[in-house]
Each structure stands twice: as C-alpha cells, then as structure tokens.
Amino acid sequence: MDRPIQMVDLKTQYQHISSHVDEAIQEVLSSAQYVRGPQVAKFEKELATYLGVEHVIGCANGTDALQISLMALDLVPGDEVIVPSFTFIATAEVIGLLQLTPVMIDVDPSTFNLRPADVEAAITSKTKAIVPVHLFGQTADMQPILDIAATHNIAVVEDNAQSMGATYKMADGTTVKAGSMGDTGCTSFFPAKNLGCYGDGGAIFTNDADLADKIRMVANHGQSRMYYHDRIGVNSRLDSIQAAILSVKLKHLDAYNAARQKAAKTYDSFLANIEQVVTPARASYASHVFHQYTIQVPAEERDALKAYLASQQIPANIYYPVPMYEQKAFASHRPTKMEPLVHTASLCQRVLSLPMHTELSADQISRVCQAINLFFNK
Numbered sequence: 298m299d300r301p302i303q304m305v306d307l308k309t310q311y312q313h314i315s316s317h318v319d320e321a322i323q324e325v326l327s328s329a330q331y332v333r334g335p336q337v338a339k340f341e342k343e344l345a346t347y348l349g350v351e352h353v354i355g356c357a358n359g360t361d362a363l364q365i366s367l368m369a370l371d372l373v374p375g376d377e378v379i380v381p382s383f384t385f386i387a388t389a390e391v392i393g394l395l396q397l398t399p400v401m402i403d404v405d406p407s408t409f410n411l412r413p414a415d416v417e418a419a420i421t422s423k424t425k426a427i428v429p430v431h432l433f434g435q436t437a438d439m440q441p442i443l444d445i446a447a448t449h450n451i452a453v454v455e456d457n458a459q460s461m462g463a464t465y466k467m468a469d470g471t472t473v474k475a476g477s478m479g480d481t482g483c484t485s486f487f488p489a490k491n492l493g494c495y496g497d498g499g500a501i502f503t504n505d506a507d508l509a510d511k512i513r514m515v516a517n518h519g520q521s522r523m524y525y526h527d528r529i530g531v532n533s534r535l536d537s538i539q540a541a542i543l544s545v546k547l548k549h550l551d552a553y554n555a556a557r558q559k560a561a562k563t564y565d566s567f568l569a570n571i572e573q574v575v576t577p578a579r580a581s582y583a584s585h586v587f588h589q590y591t592i593q594v595p596a597e598e599r600d601a602l603k604a605y606l607a608s609q610q611i612p613a614n615i616y617y618p619v620p621m622y623e624q625k626a627f628a629s630h631r632p633t634k635m636e637p638l639v640h641t642a643s644l645c646q647r648v649l650s651l652p653m654h655t656e657l658s659a660d661q662i663s664r665v666c667q668a669i670n671l672f673f674n675k
C-alpha cells in the first residue's frame with residue numbers, strides 16, 4: 298500500500314535530511330546562543346548569495362516581514378498601498394494594521410497575479426507602495442510593475458512567501474530571483490512553504506543599504522544602539538535554531554522545487570484530457586515553483602469535487618474562498634461597499650489546490666487524477 302496522500306508531507310522530507318538537521322540543532326543547543334546566534338548571520342548571508350541580493354534580515358514570520366517593510370519605508374496613515382484582492386490575508390492585513398489604505402485590485406484569471414494595467418489604473422496621488430504577491434509559486438509580471446513604480450516614485454514590496462527560488466526574466470534578458478526585484482522582498486519560512494523551517498520564521502531582502510539598516514532597526518524595537526530607541530519598532534527575530542535548520546534546507550531548495558515541478562508536469566499530463574479542468578498556466582516571463590498546484594473547475598461542481606476527493610482519502614484545499622475586499626475585517630476600511638472584481642470573484646468559486654509537496658510519487662498523483670476523472674466522467 299502506497300503512503301496516504303497528504304497536502305504536504307514534511308515528515309518524509311525531514312527523514313531524508315534528519316542527520317544534518319539534528320546535528321545543526323544540537324550545535325545551537327550546545328552553544329546556548331538561542332537568540333541572535335551566529336547561525337542567524339550565517340543563514341542571512343547564504344540566502345543573500347542564493348537570491349543575489351545585498352542584504353537579508355531575518356524576522357519572526359512572513360507577516361512581520363511585510364509589516365516591517367512598510368514601517369521602514371516610512372509610510373503613514375492614509376497612504377495608499379496597492380494589493381491583489383486574491384491573496385492570503387497577511388498581505389492586506391498589515392496594511393490595515395498600520396492604518397494605511399489597502400487598494401485591492403483584480404488579478405489575471407490564468408496566472409492569479411497582479412496585472413500591470415490594473416496597477417497603473419489604480420494609482421492616485423496618495424499611492425505610496427505596491428505589494429505584488431507571487432502567488433502559488435510564480436511571480437507577477439514584474440518588469441512593467443517596476444517601470445510603473447519608478448515613473449510614479451512608488452515603492453515595491455514583493456510578497457514572496459510562496460515563490461522562494463522562482464525566477465523572473467527581466468526586459469534586458471537577465472534572469473533574477475523572485476523577491477530580489479523590489480525595494481524589499483518578503484518571505485515566510487512557515488513549515489509548508491517551499492523553504493520552510495520547523496516553526497515560524499521570515500525574512501526581508503533588499504539591495505538598499507540604508508533601507509536594510511532601517512529594517513534592522515524597526516525589527517529590533519527601533520533601537521539604534523543598545524537601549525537607545527530612535528523610533529517605534531517591533532520585536533521580530535528569526536531564532537538561531539530555525540536559522541540553523543534553514544541553512545541545511547536551503548542547500549536542498551532547488552532540488553525541492555525541481556521535485557514540485559516534476560509533480561506538476563505529471564499532474565498536467567494526467568489532467569490534460571479532462572474537459573472540466575483548467576490546469577495552472579505558466580507565464581512566459583517566469584519559472585513556476587509550484588507552492589500550490591491549483592486547478593480551476595466549474596464553480597457549481599467545485600465543492601462537490603472537493604467532498605468526493607475527501608471521500609476517497611484525497612485532501613484538497615480552497616486557496617482562497619473569499620475575495621479580500623469581502624473579508625469582514627476590511628468592512629470599516631472603506632466608505633462604500635466595493636463592487637466585486639470579476640476575476641477574483643470567479644476564482645474564489647472555481648479554484649481547488651491539489652496535494653503538492655516534495656515527496657509526491659507519480660502513483661499518488663495518478664490516484665488523485667483518476668478520482669477527478671471519475672467524478673466528472675462516471
């Protein structure tokens with residue numbers, strides 16, 4: 298009997314690298330430098346090299362990475378920040394928390410990401426930042442977004458929590474890593490992300506030395522030197538143990554992403570002939586690292602398909618069921634109810650993410666696809 302099919306399988310992944318991980322953790326335990334230990338600086342450097350950026354600053358989680366970025370950019374209440382309406386809550390939540398105004402815009406129905414023309418159309422005299430989210434493992438079309446931002450003197454904060462290791466092709470033909478293009482890039486090391494630790498963690502990337510200093514200050518109680526606080530900050534740190542684990546796992550990231558890509562290709566081939574299923578699109582400008590493998594099916598059949606799969610011991614999840622502008626949390630953030638955005642509204646009814654992780658076998662994928670086929674064509 299094959300292993301049960303899971304959305305993610307972190308246990309099997311750990312078993313393959315356990316001796317290295319255990320050794321790395323033991324080293325931290327023996328050193329007793331649990332906070333701000335040498336493992337943190339070492340990992341920050343390794344990740345900077347991997348991404349091709351000047352500075353990496355570890356923090357407590359991906360949500361903090363976004364919040365600290367916006368704080369370090371000195372945005373003030375009333376400033377407008379453009380975000381996609383089809384994303385995880387964290388992206389928009391920190392904007393609300395800082396009393397900035399989230400301007401939620403629609404996404405491309407095939408890539409799920411921001412469209413440059415919509416970004417341009419949403420810009421006002423109050424716009425201070427754009428937060429493109431590289432959703433499900435593929436970047437937004439960054440070159441035009443960066444050009445628009447430069448023209449209007451607006452900051453770009455990349456939410457790269459789901460696309461660590463993905464690449465983007467710039468207009469000049471160079472290939473760069475997701476998260477390395479904006480004023481800052483943000484990521485999460487939540488266990489299930491493409492580069493995950495064994496608890497919570499996050500990081501901010503930038504090529505701007507002054508901004509890097511500000512980010513470090515904001516993340517450390519606004520402190521310029523010990524017990525001298527120049528601004529209101531937060532307390533947000535990457536633990537030494539998590540950094541040590543991440544140093545081990547970073548070495549495997551490209552192989553992990555290749556395994557996800559291989560699984561995605563296998564899904565594509567098994568699903569190609571099922572008329573009701575739209576498989577995920579690959580944009581010509583990006584590589585896709587498949588944080589999620591998200592299909593689209595007819596809205597009226599989506600929930601029944603999910604229930605049928607569950608009855609066959611096959612998990613599947615809906616990322617995301619509610620457009621950001623319909624979340625109750627944002628009800629008081631706008632004077633009038635926002636009109637639904639066509640693509641976001643439709644995606645929330647149509648998407649279904651299938652099991653996707655580094656340990657999926659072709660046989661398991663075949664079982665998932667056979668079940669989907671049976672559901673539609675019995």
Ligand SMILES: *Cc1c(COP(=O)(O)O)cnc(C)c1O
Nearest residue numbers: 358359360385387388458485487
């Ligand atoms: C996971 C995630 C975050 C937040 O990361 P945490 O570490 O859970 O705080 C932010 N944005 C997106 C798109 C995410 O997927």
